[in-house]
Amino acid sequence: MHEDFDRCVRAVRSKDARFDGWFFTAVRTTRIYCRPSCPGMPPKAENMTFFPSAAAAQQAGFRACKRCRPDASPGSPQWNERADLAARAMRLIADGVVDRAGVPGLAARLGYSVRQVERQLLAEFGAGPLALARAQRAQTARLLIETTALPMSEVAAAAGFGSIRTFNDTVREVFALPPTELRLRAGRQVASPGxxxxxxxxxxxxxxxxxxxxxxxxxxxxxxxxxxxxxxxxxxxxxxxxxxxxxxxxxxxxxxxxxxxxxxxxxxxxxxxxxxxxxxxxIAVDDLLATDPVLAPHVRRDPGRRVPRTVDGAELAIRAVLGQQVSATAARGHAARLVQDHGDLVHDPSGGLTHLFPTPAVLAGLDPDRFALPRARRDTVVALVNALAAGAVDLGVGADRDRARARLSALPGFGPGTVETIAMRALGDPDAFLPGDPQVRAAARSLGLPFTPAALTAHAAAWRPWRAYAVQYLWAVV
Structure with a gap:
């Protein structure tokens, strides 16, 4: 979108927050970049230039606006919607892969050469993987500077900077203030360490x-x-x-x-x-779904439904299998027993949290008889955790959705419903669809929509690429 100059200018002049994260506005006279909805006076059009990412604006020598904090904009929805190389790379960079494994590690996770990854990111986002990771480190540093009392040396290390000098230089360059002044300007810190x-x-x-x-x-x-x-x-x-x-x-x-x-x-x-x-x-999701006269009243009543996703794709997949053909209460019971027996302990002074969900590696090392499940579902769980532990199935943030679907489908006990549930919630596919789900079919029937899987799939073609969101509206009906 950043290449459509007139459309970007209109968004900036109307201070349209819908475009925050889609592009960034840089002002050549002030050398400052902003989000489209910045409350300041819009600059003259001839002084504006637009970038697809904060990293690209920073790399071009522009500083972040102190008023609208463009580095804290919501991420571009394209990074989650799309399943191509650039979008997968952005999800992995956000998850810290470059900081932990460098650009070669990022390229290896994606299955491409370093040169291919760098070229694609530069074309899409105006910045390479190192610049994109640097922009994220700067944002992390700002959060730690403004919300903690940590010494700056510890802030630098926590944000991923290799040296205090690099940390100081980056903060000055991106925010036009040294770290100590940035903290003083914020004027607030949390009381509890950590x-x-x-x-x-x-x-x-x-x-x-x-x-x-x-x-x-x-x-x-x-x-x-x-x-x-x-x-x-x-x-x-x-x-x-x-x-x-x-x-x-x-x-x-x-x-x-x-x-x-x-x-x-x-x-x-x-x-x-x-x-x-x-x-x-x-807005994009609801505008399209509201073109269906059956869904339109539900979209107008409760706009902005999101897809509940997950913090860990492997955990979600295991839970999806535990929930096959049982009630939600029974599925929670199976998962709770698994957690109590094999999850790592955590300390929660503020509530009742006690465990981490067990990793596939831990579960793959168990005697299958330890899973108190019907034989067929036990075999499915065992096949899944073995595939996850061995890396044969990747459900991480940078996973290839088509490959993951194919490999899940090849495992015993994985029907389309389970595969699409995982695609929707673990892989983040906005077009994942569950035409055979009992609640979806019941909702379709009550609304007068086709309710057999084949007929409902045909009708739902008009909802693409947002069928996962249509499922949320259908689930709300029953």
């Missing part, structure tokens, strides 16, 4: 009912809970563990993170955003 409070932005509207309602209804005791109006869960992160507390408000998600290692901050934020589908474009 606990961070921040705001997760999203594109409005957002309907929290189905999102948080689903997470609360399916919560595994010990791993997740609904407490005092907030969804809480444990996180397994690259350098340690974490506990996320997420509470919906009118214009943001209030997020509190308790981390054993602050180097995991960016990863924890990325996973929380993915869990709640916060980078979605609800």
């Amino acid at each position: 606990v961070l409070s921040l705001r997760l932005p999203f594109r409005e509207p957002l309907c929290p009912d189905n999102l948080f309602g689903h997470l609360a209804a399916t919560a595994i005791p010990g791993v997740e809970e609904w407490r005092d109006g907030a969804y809480r869960r444990t996180l397994r992160l690259p350098h340690g563990t974490g506990i996320a507390t997420l509470r919906p408000t009118a214009d943001h998600i209030a997020c509190q993170l308790a981390l054993t290692d602050l180097r995991d901050l960016a990863r924890a934020i990325s996973r929380c955003r993915r869990l709640l589908d916060l980078d979605a474009d609800p």
Whole structure:
């Protein structure tokens, strides 16, 4: 979109928040870049230039606006919608792969050469993987500077900078202030060491009912809970563990993170955003679904439904199998026993969280008879955890959706419903569809839509590429 100059100018002049994250406005006279909805006076059109990412603007020598904080914009919805190389790379960069494994590690995860990855990202986002990772480190540094009392040397290390000098230079370059002045300007710090409070932005509207309602209804005791109006869960992160507390408000998600290692901050934020589908474009979704006269009243009544996703694709897949052909209560019971017997312990002074969900490697090492399940479902769980542990099935943030679907379908006990549930919630496919799901079929029938899987699939072709969101509206009917 950033190449459509006239459309970008119109969005900036109208301060249209729907385009935050889609592109960034740089002003050549001030050398500052902003989000489209910046409340400041719009610059003259002849002084504007547009970039597809904050990293591209920073690389071109522009500084972040202190008023609208463009580095904190919601991510582009394209990074979640699309399944191509560039989008997969962006999801992996957000999950910290470049910081942990470098650009060669990113390329290896994607199955391409370093040169191919760099060329594609430069073409799509105006910046290579190192610049994109640097922009994320700068954003992490700003959060730590403004919300903690950590010494700057510890902030630098936690944000992923190799030296205090690089940290200082980057903060000055991106925010036009040295770190100490950035902290003084913020004028606030959290009191508890290791606990961070921040705001997760999203594109409005957002309907929290189905999102948080689903997470609360399916919560595994010990791993997740609904407490005092907030969804809480444990996180397994690259350098340690974490506990996320997420509470919906009118214009943001209030997020509190308790981390054993602050180097995991960016990863924890990325996973929380993915869990709640916060980078979605609800206007685009609802505009298309509302063209169906049957869905239109439901879209108008509860606009902005999101797809409840996951913080861990492997966990979601195992839970999907445990839930096959049983009630939600029974599925939670199976998962709770698995967690109590094989999950790692965590300490939660603020609530009732006790465990991390067990890893595929741990479960793959168990005697199959330890799974208290019917034989057929036990065989499915064993095949799944073995494939996940061996790397034969990749359900991570940068996974190839088509390949993952094919490999899941080849496992025993995996029908289309289970595969599409995993595609919807673990792989983040916005077009995943469940025409055979009993609740979807019941909703379709009650609305007068075709309700056999084949007929409903044919009708739902008009809902593409947003069929996963149509499922959310259908589930709300029954």
